[in-house]
Amino acid sequence: MHRRQFLTTLAACAFMRPSLVLARDAHPFAGLINPDTGRVYAPQAGKFTLAMFMTAQESYPGCGGAFLGIQQTLAVSPWRDQIAPVLVMPKISDQTNGSDIRNLRRAKSYDPPYTILTGALPDVVRASEAVEGAFFELNAQGKVNGHTLDAFLLTPAGNMIFHHRADDYFTLVDLLDRAMRGCRRSLFRPACL
Amino acid sequence: MSNGLSETFSKVNHVRHILMDVAMFTAAIGLVVSTGGAAGLLDPVGIFLGMHIPSMADIGAIGDFIGGAMENAAGGTFMTEAVSLDPHAMHGGHTMPPVGDPVISQSFMDMMGGP
Numbered sequence: 001m002h003r004r005q006f007l008t009t010l011a012a013c014a015f016m017r018p019s020l021v022l023a024r025d026a027h028p029f030a031g032l033i034n035p036d037t038g039r040v041y042a043p044q045a046g047k048f049t050l051a052m053f054m055t056a057q058e059s060y061p062g063c064g065g066a067f068l069g070i071q072q073t074l075a076v077s078p079w080r081d082q083i084a085p086v087l088v089m090p091k092i093s094d095q096t097n098g099s100d101i102r103n104l105r106r107a108k109s110y111d112p113p114y115t116i117l118t119g120a121l122p123d124v125v126r127a128s129e130a131v132e133g134a135f136f137e138l139n140a141q142g143k144v145n146g147h148t149l150d151a152f153l154l155t156p157a158g159n160m161i162f163h164h165r166a167d168d169y170f171t172l173v174d175l176l177d178r179a180m181r182g183c184r185r186s187l188f189r190p191a192c193l
Numbered sequence: 194m195s196n197g198l199s200e201t202f203s204k205v206n207h208v209r210h211i212l213m214d215v216a217m218f219t220a221a222i223g224l225v226v227s228t229g230g231a232a233g234l235l236d237p238v239g240i241f242l243g244m245h246i247p248s249m250a251d252i253g254a255i256g257d258f259i260g261g262a263m264e265n266a267a268g269g270t271f272m273t274e275a276v277s278l279d280p281h282a283m284h285g286g287h288t289m290p291p292v293g294d295p296v297i298s299q300s301f302m303d304m305m306g307g308p
Contacts, residue, residue: 033304035300035301035304035305036301038300038304056305056307089305091304091305091306091307092302092305092306092307092308093306093307094306098307098308099308101307104297104305104307105295105297108295108296108297109294109295116305118304118305
């Protein structure tokens with residue numbers, strides 16, 4: 001970038017309203033519903049979200065390990081009061097095996113419990129697509145038969161700042177701590193809002 | 194004579210560059226203040242550095258720095274204390290049981306499209 005471009009950008013920003021500078025897309029989970037409350041999801045003020053994307057059915061043997069990794073991380077993390085675990089879950093009627101709810105039972109078993117978010121299948125798929133790296137897999141009949149086991153740390157505004165691969169939950173505590181410290185050090189970074 | 198002129202021009206040009214840099218840096222700080230911090234404290238400084246350090250060509254990468262570093266870390270780029278611990282000892286913690294039998298209300302199951 002040349003000086004002239006820099007100064008032009010600077011001038012543009014200076015005359016722009018802060019609301020425009022801060023303008024961003026809606027939260028990725030904005031269209032989802034919390035079945036516990038029956039209300040549309042609203043992020044808790046100032047709280048980060050540690051999100052997972054799972055079916056109520058146990059699609060893989062590793063589902064249980066992923067849950068435990070998150071639970072243990074939050075149990076020892078110094079940031080646990082500032083992080084809310086969230087589970088984006090398609091409706092049971094949208095999954096391949098409607099009688100299997102093992103993941104759902106797990107999610108409701110732990111303390112603190114996951115906030116489960118669901119919705120119409122297009123909304124759930126859209127929510128996963130809005131978080132880079134997250135996904136649900138659909139079969140030819142349009143039923144959900146797979147999903148990522150990864151975890152995603154979102155800021156209160158819904159920006160994804162940390163994508164944790166499911167193949168190693170041993171490092172999650174440390175990496176989550178670094179991501180949170182990184183954002184807390186620079187409170188005004190738009191990506192951390 | 195021309196040599197003298199060239200030297201003078203060089204000095205003046207150097208001073209001009211310094212003045213421009215000072216002005217830009219001040220403006221960069223001003224940007225943070227005027228946007229109430231929305232521009233990000235390090236963003237304008239990063240742009241400033243990018244113009245002076247050729248290897249920092251992709252200034253846009255600054256915004257993704259933390260996420261990128263964490264992704265690299267997850268890919269095994271650097272080790273952490275947790276990794277250096279005995280993984281079997283760590284894995285022992287995975288026996289942590291759930292709190293208890295979950296209570297799932299009928300209204301919850303209805304909204305989930307469950308049985």
